[in-house]
């Protein structure tokens with residue numbers, strides 16, 4: 001089994017580890033295989049890949065696209081280290097408003113599956129972080145929404161909080177409590 005799938009404290013968010021094949025040249029690893037991911041509970045087709053580069057301290061997020069353009073994301077850190085966070089926004093979920101965070105790095109080669117219905121964000125913990133992630137729906141800016149990275153109601157424990165570099169857009173995002181009906185159409189068990 002070249003992949004290991006580990007549900008986190010919010011079980012729909014899954015840590016994915018892929019088997020590496022090291023040799024004298026370096027290593028090779030598969031990072032996605034539809035048949036294996038289906039067996040691991042991630043029955044999704046990806047339609048877009050994203051790549052971002054971030055200075056140490058950068059926080060990107062917390063972002064999501066609303067239905068019908070909601071995105072599931074398979075996130076990998078190819079250079080450096082990030083603290084990757086998913087927040088449950090599904091109304092009616094027993095874990096609504098709760099978050100999970102994991103360290104993804106070029107060294108640990110871990111990936112994180114963030115399903116539709118969750119906001120996603122990360123903080124770069126080293127200089128020059130390269131993040132590559134696959135998404136299950138194409139970019140639809142009209143459906144893009146977000147929640148403040150530092151919303152006290154979420155209480156996300158960002159490792160480099162004092163050194164956060166945040167875009168003006170992200171700094172102006174609403175808190176979870178301020179999300180209106182038009183900002184969040186995710187429901188638990190609904191089409192996510």
Ligand SMILES: Cc1cn([C@H]2C[C@H](O)[C@@H](COP(=O)(O)OP(=O)(O)O[C@H]3O[C@H](C)C(=O)[C@H](O)[C@H]3O)O2)c(=O)[nH]c1=O
Pocket residue numbers: 050052060061063064073120121122139167
């Ligand atoms: C997301 C996206 C953005 N863009 C354009 C729009 C802006 O002109 C520029 C930067 O976008 P933004 O500031 O939203 O980039 P991030 O802050 O890295 O956004 C991402 O941050 C967190 C980590 C996420 O999970 C989302 O994938 C995404 O929202 O790229 C595109 O052309 N296509 C896209 O799919």
